[in-house]
Amino acid sequence: MRFEAFLAIRYLRAKRKQAFISVITVISVVGVMMGVMALIVVLSVMNGFREDLMGKILGVNSHLVVLSYDGAFLDYDRVARDTSTVEGVVAATPFIYSQVMVNSQGSVSGSVLRGIDTATAGKVIAIDRMIKRGSLQSLDTLHDGLPAIIMGKELSRMLAVQPGDSVTLVSPMGKLTPVGRVPQNRKFKVTAIFDSGMYEYDATMVYVSLKEAQDFLGLDDRATGVEVRVTDVYRADQVGSAVSKKLGYPYWAKDWKQMNRSLVSALKLEKIAMFVILIMIVLVGALNIISTLVMVVMEKNRDVAILRAMGATRRNIMAVFMFQGVLVGVVGTVVGLAAGLGLCHLLAKYKFIELPSDVYYISTLPVRVEMLDVVLVIAAALVISFLATLYPSWHASRLNPVESLRYE
Numbered sequence: 001m002r003f004e005a006f007l008a009i010r011y012l013r014a015k016r017k018q019a020f021i022s023v024i025t026v027i028s029v030v031g032v033m034m035g036v037m038a039l040i041v042v043l044s045v046m047n048g049f050r051e052d053l054m055g056k057i058l059g060v061n062s063h064l065v066v067l068s069y070d071g072a073f074l075d076y077d078r079v080a081r082d083t084s085t086v087e088g089v090v091a092a093t094p095f096i097y098s099q100v101m102v103n104s105q106g107s108v109s110g111s112v113l114r115g116i117d118t119a120t121a122g123k124v125i126a127i128d129r130m131i132k133r134g135s136l137q138s139l140d141t142l143h144d145g146l147p148a149i150i151m152g153k154e155l156s157r158m159l160a161v162q163p164g165d166s167v168t169l170v171s172p173m174g175k176l177t178p179v180g181r182v183p184q185n186r187k188f189k190v191t192a193i194f195d196s197g198m199y200e201y202d203a204t205m206v207y208v209s210l211k212e213a214q215d216f217l218g219l220d221d222r223a224t225g226v227e228v229r230v231t232d233v234y235r236a237d238q239v240g241s242a243v244s245k246k247l248g249y250p251y252w253a254k255d256w257k258q259m260n261r262s263l264v265s266a267l268k269l270e271k272i273a274m275f276v277i278l279i280m281i282v283l284v285g286a287l288n289i290i291s292t293l294v295m296v297v298m299e300k301n302r303d304v305a306i307l308r309a310m311g312a313t314r315r316n317i318m319a320v321f322m323f324q325g326v327l328v329g330v331v332g333t334v335v336g337l338a339a340g341l342g343l344c345h346l347l348a349k350y351k352f353i354e355l356p357s358d359v360y361y362i363s364t365l366p367v368r369v370e371m372l373d374v375v376l377v378i379a380a381a382l383v384i385s386f387l388a389t390l391y392p393s394w395h396a397s398r399l400n401p402v403e404s405l406r407y408e
Helices: 003-012 016-060 076-084 136-140 153-159 210-217 233-247 261-299 301-309 314-350 371-397 401-405
Strands: 064-068 089-104 107-116 131-133 148-152 166-177 180-194 205-209 225-230 251-255
Touching (some): 003 314, 016 261, 016 314, 016 371, 064 233, 076 089, 089 153, 107 153, 107 210, 136 148, 136 180, 136 205, 148 166, 180 205, 180 210, 205 210, 225 233, 261 301, 301 314, 314 371
Parallel strands (some): 107 205, 148 180
Antiparallel strands (some): 064 225, 064 251, 089 107, 089 166, 131 180, 148 205
């Protein structure tokens, strides 16, 4: 062991009359530990929220959407087949998207109508797993002579309807008559209720079969676009570029990040802001390291002078106190890392922190530890701890041994 490291460790073990320095050292370690632990736990919880939120959004929506600059198009089956051959694509399904009014017993609500192909939609979106009452296949048959419709849980509450009740859809895209465009309306039978966990979707979304949507909206045999599921959601933009290149003009692809740009940006900005705020806790620990080293330097004036007289260079003296400060930072970081990862494991396994269901869309605190975040936290803590040692160490190396030993 180099003598600098030996002296640094020895100085951390203060004598009885220097117990106050030892207490400050422990406080410094605890300060760094709390900062690292808080950073890991908070960033992991934010990752969990983001992952859960994205999972719910991508459960209702696809990873990619293929559209045409010309609007609704006829050859959607060919587009879906060609898209499925692109590397990274799992499945593709045609869809129709339109805004309608839903009327039931005097209650009216604006909604989004989505026509889906029941044979392939389940491979792209998680609508079949979200249905709590009824089934997706009910869209393929008539019920009491009426076409079927699936609606969100919140929308069914607002309209006071249950499976078996009928509702009327009104579309502004009606037939063109000599007196102008007359809104189209048609009765549908509610056959299923879905619950996505997202109020915005559950209160506005209704599903019908692709053929019924085409007939109701007067689209003949056209579709709004093709929804696509990919293997890696974080490479959806690259797959989208490949799809656009393969299909060519007038088709183009839009990935889920573009469709939820504001939400993704807000989550990313919130995570960065939280990281900056919590790093302040580590800075408090760094200030404690500075104060500890300053007090040690003042206490060890005579030792430094003797070392200089015995031939130790200024670099050796600086290394002693830098090693001491870095050791405090390393111990605090390691303990904080273990505590943070342990707490994340307990939160993920036992879910002992419950959230009010009437406020949040999830019942427990989600946790997802990402290795990149852990590495960044460790690096930030160690760099800050190292920087905190520079001034006290430099000051110790500049001490004049003659002045320190003059009155001994």
